[in-house]
Amino acid sequence: xxxxxxxxxxxxxxxxxxxxxxxxxxxxxxxxxxxxxxxxxxxxxxxxxxxxxxxxxxxxxxxxxxxxxxxxxxxxxxxxxxxxxxxxxxxxxxxxxxxxxxxxxxxxxxxxxxxxxxxxxxxxxxxxxxxxxxxxxxxxxxxxxxxxxxxxxxxxxxxxxxxxxxxxxxxxxxxxxxxxxxxxxxxxxxxxxxxxxxxxxxxxxxxxxxxxxxxxxxxxxxxxxxxxxxxxxxxxxxxxxxxxxxxxxxxxxxxxxxxxxxxxxxxxxxxxxxxxxxxxxxxxxxxxxxxxxxxxxxxxxxxxxxxxxxxxxxxxxxxxxxxxxxxxxxxxxxxxxxxxxxxxxxxxxxxxxxxxxxxxxxxxxxxxxxxxxxxxxxxxxxxxxxxxxxxxxxxxxxxxxxxxxxxxxxxxxxxxxxxxxxxxxxxxxxxxxx
Ligand code: GUN
Ligand code: ZN
Numbered sequence: 001x002x003x004x005x006x007x008x009x010x011x012x013x014x015x016x017x018x019x020x021x022x023x024x025x026x027x028x029x030x031x032x033x034x035x036x037x038x039x040x041x042x043x044x045x046x047x048x049x050x051x052x053x054x055x056x057x058x059x060x061x062x063x064x065x066x067x068x069x070x071x072x073x074x075x076x077x078x079x080x081x082x083x084x085x086x087x088x089x090x091x092x093x094x095x096x097x098x099x100x101x102x103x104x105x106x107x108x109x110x111x112x113x114x115x116x117x118x119x120x121x122x123x124x125x126x127x128x129x130x131x132x133x134x135x136x137x138x139x140x141x142x143x144x145x146x147x148x149x150x151x152x153x154x155x156x157x158x159x160x161x162x163x164x165x166x167x168x169x170x171x172x173x174x175x176x177x178x179x180x181x182x183x184x185x186x187x188x189x190x191x192x193x194x195x196x197x198x199x200x201x202x203x204x205x206x207x208x209x210x211x212x213x214x215x216x217x218x219x220x221x222x223x224x225x226x227x228x229x230x231x232x233x234x235x236x237x238x239x240x241x242x243x244x245x246x247x248x249x250x251x252x253x254x255x256x257x258x259x260x261x262x263x264x265x266x267x268x269x270x271x272x273x274x275x276x277x278x279x280x281x282x283x284x285x286x287x288x289x290x291x292x293x294x295x296x297x298x299x300x301x302x303x304x305x306x307x308x309x310x311x312x313x314x315x316x317x318x319x320x321x322x323x324x325x326x327x328x329x330x331x332x333x334x335x336x337x338x339x340x341x342x343x344x345x346x347x348x349x350x351x352x353x354x355x356x357x358x359x360x361x362x363x364x365x366x367x368x369x370x371x372x373x374x375x376x377x378x379x380x381x382x383x384x385x386x387x388x389x390x391x392x393x394x395x396x397x398x399x400x401x402x403x404x405x406x407x408x409x410x411x412x413x414x415x416x417x418x419x420x421x422x423x424x425x426x427x428x429x430x431x432x433x434x
Contacts, residue, residue, distance in 0.1 A: 012025065012027065012028065012064050012068065012069045012070065013025040013028055013030060013041065013069065013070050013071075013383050014069050014071045014363075014412050015071060015367065015368070015382040015383045016072075016363065016364040016367055016368040016369075016381070016382055017368075017382060017384075021358070021360035021361050021363065021364040022359075022360035022363055022364070022412065025041070027043065027045075028041060028042065028043055028044055029041070029042060029043070029044045029047050029050065029061065030070075030383060030389070031050065031054055031056070036388050036389055037386060037387065037388055037389065038383060038384065038385050038387055038388070038389050039385065040054065040385060041383050041384075041385060047061060064393075065395070065397070066397055067395055067397025067398075067405060067411070068393065068394065068395045068396075068397075069393075069394055069411070069412075070383075070391045070392065070393055070394070071363075071367065071391065071394060071412075072367040072371075072380065072381055072382050072383065072390060072391060072392070073131065073132070073133025073134060073159075073367075073380065073390040073391060073392055074130075074131045074132050074133065074134075074333040074334070074366045074367060074370070074392070075132070075134045075135075075136075075320055075321070075333070075366065075367065075369075075370025075371055075373075075374065075376075075380070075381070076127060076132045076134070076135045076321070076322055076323050076331075076333050076336075077270055077272075077291070077293035077320035077322045077370050077373050077374055078136055078138075078232070078270070078272040078293035078323070078324050079127070079132075079135055079136065079137055079322060079323050079324065079325050079331065080103075080137070080138040080324070080325055080326060080327075081119070081120055081124075081135075081138065081139055081149055081325075082106070082107050082110055082116075082119070082138065082139055082145075083103060083106065083107070083325055083326035083327075084119055084122060084123035084126070084325055084326065084331065085106060085119055085326075086102060086106060086326050087325045087326040087329060087330075088326075088329045088330075089326075089329075090102040090326070091302070091329060093302075094240065094302055094303050094304070095237055095238040095240070095241055095302050095304060095327075096212075096238070096240055096241060096244070098302055098327070100172040100173055102326075103326075104170065104172070104173035104176045105173065105176070107140045107141070107165075107176060108140075108173070108176040110139070110141075110142045111142050111145070113144060113145055113148060116142070116145035116148055116149070117148060117152070120139075120145075120148060120149045120152045121152055121156075123325075123331065124149075124152050124153050124156045124158055124160075125156060126331050127158065127331050127332075128156060128157070129421050130331055130332040130333065131332070131333065131392050131421075132158070132331075132332075132333055133158060133159060133380075133390050133391075134158070134159040134160070134370070134371070134374065134376065134380060134390070135153070135158060135159075135160050135161075136160070136163075136205065136232060136270060136322075136374055137149060137153075137160055137161065137162050137163060138163050138165055138207055138209075138232070139162060139163060139164055139165060139207075140164075140165050141164065141165050141167060141176070141177070141178050141183075141186075142164070143164055143186045143189055143190045143193075146162060146163070146164035146165075147190065147193055147194060150162045150194050150197065150199060150202045150204075151197070153199075153201075153202050154197070154199040154200075154201065157201075158201070159201040159376070159380065159390070160201065160202045160203075161202075161203055161204070161205040161232070161374060162202060162203070162204060162205065163204070163205040163206065163207025163232055164186065164187060164190040164204075164207060165207050165208075165209050166178065166187055166206075166207060166208045166209065166214060166218060167183070167208070167209040167213035167214060168183050168213075168214060168215050168218045169212070169213050169214060169215055170213055177213070180215060180217055180218055180221075183218055183221075184218070184221045184222075184225075187206065187222065187225060188225065190204060191204045191206070191225070191229065203230065204229065204230070205229070205230035205231060205232050206222050206225055206226040206229050206230065206231045206232075207231075207232050207233065208222050208233050208264070209233065209234070210233050210234040210235070210241070211235075211245045211248065211249065211255065211258045211259070212241060212244055212245060212248065216249070216262070219258070219259075219262035219264060220262050220263070222262070223262040223263025223264045224263065226266070226268075226269075227263065228268075229268065230268045230269075230270075230374075231264055231266060231268060231269045231270075232269070232270045232271070232272070233259065233264070233269075233271055233272070234271065234272045234273055235256065235259065235271040235272070235273060235274050235277065236256075236273060236274050236275060236276040236277045236281070237272070237273035237274075237275060237276075237299070237302075237304045237305070238275075238276075238302070238304040238305065239276060239305070242255055242276050245258060254278065254281050255277075256277065256281035256284050256285065257281075257284070259271070260284060260288070265284065265285070265288045265290045266288060266290065267288065267289030267290065268375050269288070269289075269290040269291065270290070270291045270292070270293050270320070270373055270374060271285075271290060271291070271292055271293065272292075272293045272322055272324060273292075273293070273294075273295060273298075273299065273304065273305075273307070273324075274292040274294075274312070275299055275304055275305030275306060275307045276305055277292075279311070279315065282311070282312060282315035282317055285315070285317045286315050286316050286317050289318070290317070290318075291317065291318035291319065291320065291372070291373035291374070291375075292307070292312055292317055292318070292319050292320075293319075293320055293321070293322035293373060294307050294309060294319055294320070294321055294322065294336075294340060294365065295321070295322040295323065295324035295327065295328055296321075296328075296340045296342070296343040297323060297324065297327075297328035297329065297330055297335055297336055297339040298323070298324035298327030298328035300339065300343065301327060301328060301329055302327050304327075306343045306346060306347055307343075308347060308354070309340070309344060309357055309365075310344075310354060310355065310357075318369070318372045318373045319365060319369055319373060320365060320366075320369045320370030320371075320372070320373030320374065321333055321336040321337065321362075321366050321369070321370060322336065323335070323336055332421065333366050333370075334366075334416065334419055336366070337359075337363070337365075337366050337416050338416070338417060340357060340362045340365065341356065341357050341358075341362055344356040344357040359412070359413045359416050359417070362416070363412065363416060367381055367382065368381040368382050394415060394419070396411055396414065396415055396419075401420070402418050402419070402420045403415075403418040403419075
């Protein structure tokens with residue numbers, strides 16, 4: 001079963017498990033088979049026995065240098081690929097005005113496939129360089145450009161859920177919306193054509209923008225389509241938006257109830273933000289197995305609110321981190337890690353009884369938590385035997401790097417707080433053989 005030269009083995013691993021937010025496995029050895037799956041992860045002292053059993057040569061074991069470790073690839077559970085052009089700018093307005101002023105005019109340009117190819121290539125390359133090996137993308141309403149995003153992610157080796165955006169209501173920027181039937185038909189075409197490509201790591205996700213820009217008929221139709229598929233949208237990001245949804249859907253008990261009533265709250269649903277969800281709504285999330293994407297950078301930049309992560313976890317709702325580019329001004333999950341810790345501390349300032357998040361907990365959110373939120377935890381998220389070896393090789397001792405290492409250091413914490421991209425040389429996100 002194992003090809004001698006192609007079985008790689010390495011020695012120091014940092015990951016999360018079901019029981020521990022952070023587990024550090026020093027002097028361990030990990031094996032990967034031809035298809036890129038982890039075949040063993042054991043103490044280094046067992047390497048001779050493993051070499052015999054698994055049929056590899058110990059001379060082929062690759063040793064990590066000082067300051068190096070492997071961690072799971074990071075998961076961005078919510079990012080708008082189409083907003084990458086203006087990332088880092090246009091952060092002066094709250095959500096609804098921000099959408100009308102900056103977002104919709106830019107997104108309407110993706111009819112132009114040349115423009116789409118250029119931006120989508122750049123955003124996939126950028127997120128990969130930042131250590132995002134899995135991303136859950138919003139594209140735009142344009143089917144062909146959305147298919148192109150899937151192709152680019154596949155070409156460049158990123159695991160991705162790709163959503164063609166659906167919206168049939170847009171009074172302020174009416175040139176950027178679809179007709180009801182068009183939205184349904186194009187969603188079906190998008191799903192069909194993307195699945196036909198049989199990309200091993202790229203799948204479609206049904207994507208109504210949010211309740212504000214979708215008619216009840218469109219949500220119903222998408223609920224039918226999304227029964228067995230992934231589904232993503234936005235929820236309770238900003239108070240003005242929550243009020244507007246109440247007015248638009250007077251028969252629904254809450255924002256969550258809007259998605260629930262239209263069949264869109266399933267165990268393959270991921271909803272961005274949720275800053276203003278009530279406990280009742282969180283209970284509905286839990287009951288239906290739906291997840292939340294926590295996007296702290298965006299929540300601060302657009303002055304939306306702060307998610308109480310401890311309360312979400314108390315309700316046992318699955319949770320991952322998202323950059324929400326371009327509401328968030330960074331395409332790096334490391335940045336989301338830092339913002340998640342900082343915003344949890346702001347909540348602690350306001351409510352001293354609330355414990356801030358620890359770096360271990362946020363490491364979990366960036367990796368295993370994200371994989372659970374996207375229902376991909378059977379394939380990625382940590383270094384369990386049988387999962388894909390989807391990993392970042394981190395070196396904290398690069399000359400000229402952004403931090404100095406001292407003997408007593410908690411290296412992973414320093415890396416999470418101070419790590420920078422050029423210095424995070426990722427290799428072998430899914431080792432692709434033959
Ligand atoms: N709600 C609906 N659309 C969007 C979007 O593009 N970005 C954010 N942050 N929230 C939204
Ligand atoms: Zn978003």
